[in-house]
Amino acid sequence: MKSKVILYMVIVICFLDLFIQLPIITPFALELGASEFMAGIVVAMYSLFNMVGNVAGGYFSDKFGRRNTLLFGMIMQVFFVLIYTTTPSLGILLAVRAIHGFSSGLLTPAAFSLVADISRxxxxxxxxxxxxxxxxxxxxxxxxxxxxxxSTVSYEMVYYVLSGVYVFGTLLTLFSIKESSTKESRQSHMATPFIELLLRPALNVAYISSFTLMIAQGTLAFGLPIKTASLNADASMTGMMLSVFGVTAIIVFASPINKIYSIYKSESLVAAGILVLSLSMILLHFVPTIGTIFGVMVIYGLGFGLIFPSMNKIIAEHSAMNERGKANGIFYSYFSLGSVAGSILAGYFATVFSLPFLGIGIVTLVMLAVLMFIRYKLEMNRP
Incomplete structure (x- = not known):
């Protein structure tokens, strides 16, 4: 139990660098002379190379082991994060975002494969x-x-603190995390090629789910400030709304409600969750008050809560130990791809409908239909 708690702490650290930068990376780029368009490219650069890192991290965790991949990624993070503190120009910032996105991407497949390996x-x-x-x-x-x-010190201090957090993560991994893959699984890591995992129908349910979820997430980050401003509310309201969705999802994850993940099929929970997300998107387009937006954020959090553990469970159930890292690498690369697609689609629908939510709600319903078709084909092919 103690080792699992430490592993969950490591996962917090793995994702902290993504979230701690959200309020600062755009103003940091603007301070270096970027236009708003170029600042958007700076933000997207991380996701693009994070996708490459996810695939590489999955391969490394199958070949060299989950712990070794985590350790390697953590050490890279310590040094790459520090480069932000001496970034003199926009061009170098773009390069730093690329290598940082890659090193961060190594961590996620290894960490989630480790959790799946040691779980009953x-x-x-x-x-x-x-x-x-x-x-x-x-x-x-x-x-x-x-x-x-x-705001109290400087942008650079954020990266000094983050580097220190990764020093702590490196020590935790080195002294408290045990390797979960076997010597036999590492020796047979090439038995399943990437293309087979990419095309495996059962895994495609998880891939499509992660892509769809991140399209919705990207739209929420892009469109919620616009919706808030249209209702003449203070910009701080956006952060509070996002917190409501996050807290709702955590309640689903951590409360006795989480028994649903053992009672119901993962594919059914994912489908129900995407339906709830789609309805939330459509409701966000039409709701007339700040209070009703908070209500929709609760609904959105429930949908997120249904999807996230279920699609990770699908990966764990439909991949063997010697291929699980690669499967998780592909899975999380769809996360990054969905983030990029969500931002682009949200921008397009915002120009067409003034708000992006209605268009995205239709897109996610289409993705749900694709997912249901794949699930139908799977059921038909089962003996």
Missing amino acids: KSAIGKSMALTGVAIGSAAILGPAAGGIIS
């Missing part, structure tokens, strides 16, 4: 729900810490 089959759903608590904690702590440190 009957408890995988609950274990993945607790990873959601870890990520939710990072999502709540990170932006607040980044905003407070940058």
